[in-house]
Amino acid sequence: MNKNQRIITLILGIIVVSFIAIYFKKPQNQEKMPDNAVEQVKTSETTKETNQAKTATTPDNTKAGSYETYDASKISRAESGTVILFFHASWCPSCRALNGDIEKNIGNIPEQVSILKTDYDTETELKKKYGVTYQHTLVQVDQNGEMIKKWSGSPSLSSLLSQISEE
Numbered sequence: 001m002n003k004n005q006r007i008i009t010l011i012l013g014i015i016v017v018s019f020i021a022i023y024f025k026k027p028q029n030q031e032k033m034p035d036n037a038v039e040q041v042k043t044s045e046t047t048k049e050t051n052q053a054k055t056a057t058t059p060d061n062t063k064a065g066s067y068e069t070y071d072a073s074k075i076s077r078a079e080s081g082t083v084i085l086f087f088h089a090s091w092c093p094s095c096r097a098l099n100g101d102i103e104k105n106i107g108n109i110p111e112q113v114s115i116l117k118t119d120y121d122t123e124t125e126l127k128k129k130y131g132v133t134y135q136h137t138l139v140q141v142d143q144n145g146e147m148i149k150k151w152s153g154s155p156s157l158s159s160l161l162s163q164i165s166e167e
Helices: 004-023 037-052 071-079 093-104 125-132 159-163
Strands: 054-057 062-069 084-088 115-121 137-141 147-152
Touching: 071 084, 071 115, 084 093, 084 125, 093 159
Parallel strands: 062 115, 084 115
Antiparallel strands: 054 062, 084 137, 137 147
């Protein structure tokens, strides 16, 4: 086999391997999605993120607490319950993990607990007020918005709930 034949064989081999890799990477049984399907998924995710309140019922049909987007008016809930600010960043892996665990176990949030998801990247005044210097920080506040306790790194809803101070 001369040099030219080896080069051609090598190029053909690369083409065949590339074709096989592309073929097996593409799902075979997937129906073609409508053109607007990606937009529908994005809209659904955005709606899910911006819901005013995410609540659920517990197995005994009592109302669970809430996990919702931060709004300053919701701080007053601490008068008769507990309010936790969750400084969340969409690019933060540990924030996404805690967010997912909270959403998965939302029915386990005690009725009087409100977890308010704050955007770490845009809530600069809140970060200053509570001395938050990195994402995945949690702050328990009273009805006046005064900090009761601050911690970071709760990996799960149960871990977060175990940190709540009884004032």
